[in-house]
Every structure is written in structure tokens, then in C-alpha cells.
Amino acid sequence: MPSNIMWVEKYRPTKLTEVIDQKEIISSLQSLLKNQAEMPHLLFSGSAGVGKTTVALCISKQVLDDRWQTYTLELNASDERGINMVRERVKKFSRYAGLEDIPFKIIILDEADEMTADAQTALRRIIEDTSEHCRFILIANNISKIITPIQSRCAVFKFTTIPEKMIVSHLKSITKKEKIKSDDKGLETVSDYSGGDLRHAINLLQATASLGEVSEANVKASAGLTKTKDVTGVLKLALDGKLTNARNKMIELIKVYGMSESDFLKYINRAVFETKANNISEILETIAKYDYRILVGSNPEIQLSALLAELGKFGKK
């Protein structure tokens, strides 16, 4: 019987008490929520798949109850085109409908660290202008990329990586509920591949389960599907001096599938460490150079192509 839902959604906690790990954060958030009227804006930081978005959604459900969907605006900075889009959407949202019996509306802005410093400065103004009726929950991977004026306006919560043991036991509980056969080695392998990202782990678990039991062999057969593998492929082609192939693959990732340029750079950075090149620091320096140039320049494709071409000089001859 095929499932008609992704397990990440099916097993996403709906109450703060159900959240995996992050005990300290949960308890201080619960005390904050005792006096809802005085709840400050919140800023969550931490790596991917540790529960930031889930906690934000739990708060929204707890504060707004069964009308949480109406009164919550979810934005993802990496999807919005510029600060003006954000401003328009926030403006529309904060203006519309009354506030009869809810304390405030909630705006969840995910990947806020994808915004430029200028956009964040504008965001700060938006936060101030709407704070009478709205609370912001800002989410970022890297808190150092959030400008300090915004940090100082928020209660900051730094999410920690979930220990492997907890990931494995959580995966185990899912397999039990789904009545899927699994062994410890298989679950540990899932956890290994996910690198502490519980969301990725659950996706991989479900993909593996589509082959049958969660065994090491099945996990290995399902892992490596993610597009980060394709980025690793681009890096290898570039280092081999195969510019055209590398570029075609990169363009496919970005223009067909919609991988963002900054994610592409993030994954290619990681991929460098997987290659056994002995000039890693020079390769990273080159990536850094073009990462900067994308920010300054106007056509990321030109900059990324130039990056791939320059990587060609580091490959084995």
C-alpha cells in the first residue's frame, strides 16, 4: 500500500513537547509562551534538519490554535525575489483581517541569512513597523550572517546538532509505526549519510523503505540520490578540465531544478573535502573568490562558469 504522504510531514512534531532533543530551548520557549502578549521576536539558528522550522510551526500552533494557518505567514528568503517582495507580502499579511481573539500574527522567515545586509536593514524596519500586530520568527543556519540590529531585537536560540543516538532511536520508532523491518546497522547507516540532518535522515529512511527492509545494502542503494551528489560530479568534471560538461550539469541543477547559486556553492565547498586533492586550500580559495564575485557582479552564471574554468588548473595533469 503506497504511502500518500512524506514521512517528514507525517512525523513532524506538532507540540513543543514532542520535539526531538533541544531540551533547553524547548523549556525556555515554554516559559516565554506563558505570557504570550509579551513574547518577543525570535531568532533560531542552527544547521539543517535540527528542528528550527518545526519549533516555529509548533509555536504558531500553540499560540494560534486551530487558526494557525490563517494567521501564519511562511516565507523563505531563498525563494523570494528581493526585499521588496518580502515587504509587499508582509504588508499585505499584516494589514488583512482583524485580531479579535489572537494575541498576534506570526511571520516565519526561513533562511533569513540568505538575505543581503542591505535587505536585512530593510527587514529590520519592516519588523518595527509591523510589531504591533505581528511577531517574527527568523530562522538562519548561520547567525553571524544576521546583522546585529536584528539580533538585538530578537530572543536568540541556538539549536544544537542532534546526537546520532537520538536520530537512530527516532528512526527506529518510525519504522515500528510503519511496520517496516529494520536493523541497527541499516539505521546507523542512514544516520551516517544524513550527517546530523534529521529531515534528510527521514527522507532517506522512507526512500530506503521503498525497497523493502532498512538494511545497510538498501540504504546504500538509496543514498546518493540527492542533488549534492550531482554537485560533487560538477566539481570532479571541472577539476578534470571538462568545462563544457561541468557547466552543462551545473546549469541543469540551477536552471532546471532550481538549486540556488548559494546552495550550489555551499555543496561544492563540502564536495571539495571529499575529493582527495592535495591542494584543497587553493581550490577553496578559488571558490571563495567567485562566491564574492557573485555578490558583486550581476550575472551569477558568468561567475560560476569562470569558477569552473579556473578549477580546471587544479586537476591532475
Place this chain on the structure above:
Amino acid sequence: MMWSEKHRPQNISDMIGNEEARTAFVEWFAKWKKGTKPILLVGPPGIGKTTISNLAGKQFGYDMISLNASDVRTKSRITQVLTPVLGNITVLGCPMIFVDEVDGIHGRADFGGAEALIKILKEPTIPIVLGANSDTSDKMKSIKKVVKTIYFRPLPPRLLRLCLENILKREGAKLSPGSLIKIIDESRGDIRSMINSAQAHVTGFNPPTERSFETLDVETGVNAFFKANSIDEARSVIYSMSINPREKINAFYSTIITSNLSKEESGKMLEVLSEADMLYGKIMKTQEWRLLRYLDEILLGLYKKGTSIRYSRYNLSWSLLNRLRWDGRTIKALISALAKNMHVSKSTFATFYFPYILFMIKNKQLDLELEENYGEIIEKEIERLK
């Protein structure tokens, strides 16, 4: 050497056009005595005001002291420069003064420069010649009260052509009839500008054609750039490509990325394009359009003699271009809808969800109950899974 200097007339009789004005001017010189009103030459740039003053001064045995607007901005400066000339004639032999661009002395900014000049003009002890492009400003009106005005007119095309053909003959250069007419036409009677553009045209772009002087379209421009025989020729091509800078950079990008170049060559050229793109990005962000003047010089770094690079409009193969246009559109719409449900960005969804979802659909373990029109693309993408 600039042709406009090299071919400056050596005698007043060698000059062309404005016969009456020239005659009047020579007469004024011939009859000049202490107290004769100074003379004001009014006319557009490049028709010989400076030339005739120089030649007349020489012909009548004066030592000409030339000033231009920047020398006569303030009263103290004018007094400082001109008082010794006006007072002590014997030291300098037989001086005369030529002040060019008097209409450039701006009223308030020039701290009494105009007034000081008028005071001198009222009691001339030596010949004073003024040059101006126009005599309509208030300041010019007060100057005109104390001088005699002679008007110079723009030269008619017939005379310009005569002059230009003469110079080309002496230089041993040739221009096609089309270019010749265009140069004459665009000079609007300014003989200096006409000679300058003729020189730029003849030396800058070889072989000269009508097209080369017109603005170049993208394809012709890029091809002519890489076919150029020298960097100077390449420069003149790139300067005459009249498309917006974004298009210019992109045209070179699509051309280079699709050319069959060595690893080193393409690396070097893409680095140049990367720099050009950075400059353009800075311009867009700061709106400092003056920086645009450096763009062509950066792009000139792409020039290399004897390459076989030819213009290409598209920077991708047809198959990828089509996939991008058709599959890309559907995939993006699908990803966009699903990403929202999963509370993640499209990019994250594309990377960590989409491939797994396809895999599970393939294994018949997931049915997301998607809209029917996504069926085809999902099958296609499942095929692509390794």
C-alpha cells in the same frame, strides 16, 4: 600626429569658407591703431577662429599672448597676466592678446573676471581678439558693447568635402564615398571634428567600410572583434558596438563558452568576463554610470590575434536549451508547489526531496496524488534516475 594640427592652414588665404568674415578680420588688423575697438569672433567650434587669429597675428608681426577661459576666471588673475602686457610694450616687442572661449567665463563663479576683462577692453593699448561660441548670454551682451563683432558660420558640406578630400590625398588614405558623406554630415560644419573623425576612421578600422563607422550590431561586432588584425582595431570595433553593456558582456560570454578553446584560453577569457560582470554589477548597485567607460577596456582583454572564435547567440546546446525551457518550467512549478507543503525552500526541496520522491514513486511506494499534468514529467525524470 593629429591631422587637425598637421593640416592647419599656413596662410589666411589657405583657409576655407567664411570669406567675408575673414576679409573683415584682416581689415581690422590692418587698420588697427591704439584705441581701436577689440574684436569678437563668434561662431561654432572648429571653424577656424583660433587659426585665423594666429595667422593674422603672425602676418602683421605681433607676438600673440593666448589665454582661454580658465586663465581669466578671476579678476586678480587677469590683472596679473595682462597688466605687464598692457603697460610695458617694449619688453615684449609687439604683443597682442587672444582670449578664447570668453563665453565660458561664468558670471558669479569667476569673481569679477568678466568685469576686469571689460575694463581692459574699454581702453585697448594693443590688439585684443576674443573668441566665443555664442554671444547670447547677458555677460556677452555687456562685452559686445565694447567690441566689434564678426560672425563665423558653419562650413557648407561642399567645402568640407573639398577640404577632406584634399587631406586624404595628402595622407594617401581612402574613405568609401558612403563613409565620406557620413563623416561630413555628422561634423555639422565643424571642420576640426570632421578631420578628427576621418583620422580615427582611417587609422582605427581597416579596411574601412560604411558599416565600420556606423554602429555595429552584436553579431557583426563580436565577429569583427575576433577577426581584428590589431588590438587597436579590436578596440575601435568594441567601442562602436552600440548595445547595452549587459548584452555586450553576454554576447561575448555565449561566444566564448561555446567556442572550442584550450583549457588555458577559456580560463583566461572567462576571468576577463568575470571582471567585466563585476564592474557592471558595481555600476548597477551604485548607479555610478561613469564607471562604464572602463568596461570596454576590460573586455579588450579578450582579444587575441588570429583566433577562430565566431559569434554564438546561444550559450547552451539545443537539447539542454529545450530541456530548460520545457522540462524546466514544469519541474519548477511542481517543486514550487511541493516545497511549500514541506516548509522548505525550493532549492532544498530540489536537492533533498525531489530525487527521493521520484525514487519512491518508481518503487511504487509513494503516491502524492499530484495533478495529472505532472504525470509525464515525473515519468521522464524517473527515467533519468541512475
